[in-house]
Amino acid sequence: MSVVIIGAGHAGTTAAAALRKLDKDIKISLVSEEGSPPYQRPPLSKKTIFSVTQNYDLILGKDFYNKNNIQLNLNSAVEEINPIQSYVRLNSNKIIEYDQLIIATGSKGYKLNIPGSEIAQKLYSINDAQKLAKSIAKAKKVAVIGGGFIGCEIASGAQKQNKEVTLLEAGPSILGRSVAPIFAESVSKIHQSQGINILTNCNALSINARGIETASSFVPADLVVAGIGVTPNIELASKANLDIDNGILVNKLLQTSNENIFAIGDIANFPFQSDSGRLRLESIQNANEQAKIAAKNIIALRNNQKLQSYSPIPWFWSDQGDLKLQMVGVGKLNAKHHVLENQTAGTLTVLHFEDGQLVAIDTLNHGVNHICGRKLLSNKKPILLDDIERFKGDLKSLVKELN
Numbered sequence: 001m002s003v004v005i006i007g008a009g010h011a012g013t014t015a016a017a018a019l020r021k022l023d024k025d026i027k028i029s030l031v032s033e034e035g036s037p038p039y040q041r042p043p044l045s046k047k048t049i050f051s052v053t054q055n056y057d058l059i060l061g062k063d064f065y066n067k068n069n070i071q072l073n074l075n076s077a078v079e080e081i082n083p084i085q086s087y088v089r090l091n092s093n094k095i096i097e098y099d100q101l102i103i104a105t106g107s108k109g110y111k112l113n114i115p116g117s118e119i120a121q122k123l124y125s126i127n128d129a130q131k132l133a134k135s136i137a138k139a140k141k142v143a144v145i146g147g148g149f150i151g152c153e154i155a156s157g158a159q160k161q162n163k164e165v166t167l168l169e170a171g172p173s174i175l176g177r178s179v180a181p182i183f184a185e186s187v188s189k190i191h192q193s194q195g196i197n198i199l200t201n202c203n204a205l206s207i208n209a210r211g212i213e214t215a216s217s218f219v220p221a222d223l224v225v226a227g228i229g230v231t232p233n234i235e236l237a238s239k240a241n242l243d244i245d246n247g248i249l250v251n252k253l254l255q256t257s258n259e260n261i262f263a264i265g266d267i268a269n270f271p272f273q274s275d276s277g278r279l280r281l282e283s284i285q286n287a288n289e290q291a292k293i294a295a296k297n298i299i300a301l302r303n304n305q306k307l308q309s310y311s312p313i314p315w316f317w318s319d320q321g322d323l324k325l326q327m328v329g330v331g332k333l334n335a336k337h338h339v340l341e342n343q344t345a346g347t348l349t350v351l352h353f354e355d356g357q358l359v360a361i362d363t364l365n366h367g368v369n370h371i372c373g374r375k376l377l378s379n380k381k382p383i384l385l386d387d388i389e390r391f392k393g394d395l396k397s398l399v400k401e402l403n
């Protein structure tokens with residue numbers, strides 16, 4: 001049996017390792033268009049771009065692939081998937097046949113489309129990070145376009161290096177799409193108190209060597225970085241006529257519209273909670289857990305066994321300067337937010353309730369409440385505000401009672 005995996009990011013690499021763990025004989029080909037052995041992306045914005053050595057962390061040891069008989073093809077972009085004859089064609093024209101295919105092609109950063117945008121640097125790959133590290137070391141004034149997680153990480157890291165930092169966000173608040181408004185506001189205030197100039201409702205109109213023109217002011221900068229979000233790499237799947245809608249559509253078993261082709265990680269748009277609900281996540285938790293389920297399901301398909309569904313409790317983290325943000329669950333804009341009282345100074349915990357039930361928790365510098373949140377959200381019986389109040393916001397005791 002032969003499995004080909006397209007993309008050696010977190011999802012593809014974890015799937016290869018999980019498959020090998022389940023079956024020592026299966027032929028596994030892991031194909032990456034990048035030249036570096038598979039590496040971790042989160043440290044790029046937290047560590048690599050601020051280090052002189054530009055070190056990066058591998059997902060698995062360098063020897064893992066050889067030792068485990070996984071054929072790692074670097075610098076090898078897949079240019080075609082042929083689902084009828086079950087093969088992929090690489091940029092070298094090499095053909096690799098498969099019995100089962102996993103697409104894990106991840107995302108790429110959105111391109112800024114304003115005059116001078118070629119001046120702005122981006123951050124997705126190790127190559128981007130190594131280039132950016134050199135620029136940050138030289139820069140005095142850094143402007144970051146985009147107040148999402150990665151923009152905030154770059155801005156706060158640069159500020160810690162004593163750069164003069166401006167963060168431009170087009171919406172009314174940083175982290176606007178990801179956390180409770182009250183949580184975003186608190187994080188924003190801390191960043192500002194530490195010296196980051198945050199401009200909200202602020203669109204960059206053009207960029208030149210001296211900085212950024214906005215509708216209301218000119219932001220001086222000798223380095224501009226754009227972190228305006230990512231979009232899934234769907235082109236290959238689309239050409240292979242797989243069903244696409246904000247990523248590759250998969251069922252709960254992570255199969256695409258072709259049952260021999262799985263899609264996992266940032267690229268996969270999967271059914272979530274309700275019959276009609278769907279979600280596409282850009283997170284390590286999602287990439288790793290989907291990879292392990294896809295590997296199990298590939299083996300189960302071969303053995304005519306029951307396949308496993310993916311029904312996650314999503315979680316995510318972001319390190320911003322000295323702040324640790326941890327989010328669990330999926331909050332919606334119309335959720336009701338409840339701030340936990342009596343918390344240790346310097347921490348914050350915000351609970352999201354929908355229809356009276358706990359659906360998500362945002363924590364700042366509070367790992368214990370984050371872990372409790374994961375446990376509460378995986379509890380069979382929904383957690384209500386009354387439950388939280390009964391324990392006066394002590395999530396640890398509530399978790400204990402439920403066990």
Ligand SMILES: Cc1cc2nc3c(=O)[nH]c(=O)nc-3n(C[C@H](O)[C@H](O)[C@H](O)COP(=O)(O)OP(=O)(O)OC[C@H]3O[C@@H](n4cnc5c(N)ncnc54)[C@H](O)[C@@H]3O)c2cc1C
Pocket residue numbers: 006007008009010011012031032033034041042043044045076077078079104105106107123124125150233236264265266267281282283284285287315316317318319
């Ligand atoms: C700077 C940064 C910081 C982040 N920080 C966090 C964090 O703190 N916490 C968190 O949970 N998540 C974080 N993320 C998100 C997380 O890294 C992604 O969700 C995760 O990497 C997704 O894994 P993936 O394997 O689906 O995709 P990717 O990691 O994007 O990997 C996909 C791979 O496929 C390759 N590829 C694409 N097309 C082809 C092709 N045709 N042929 C061959 N190869 C191809 C790509 O080059 C890439 O190497 C961060 C992301 C970035 C960029």
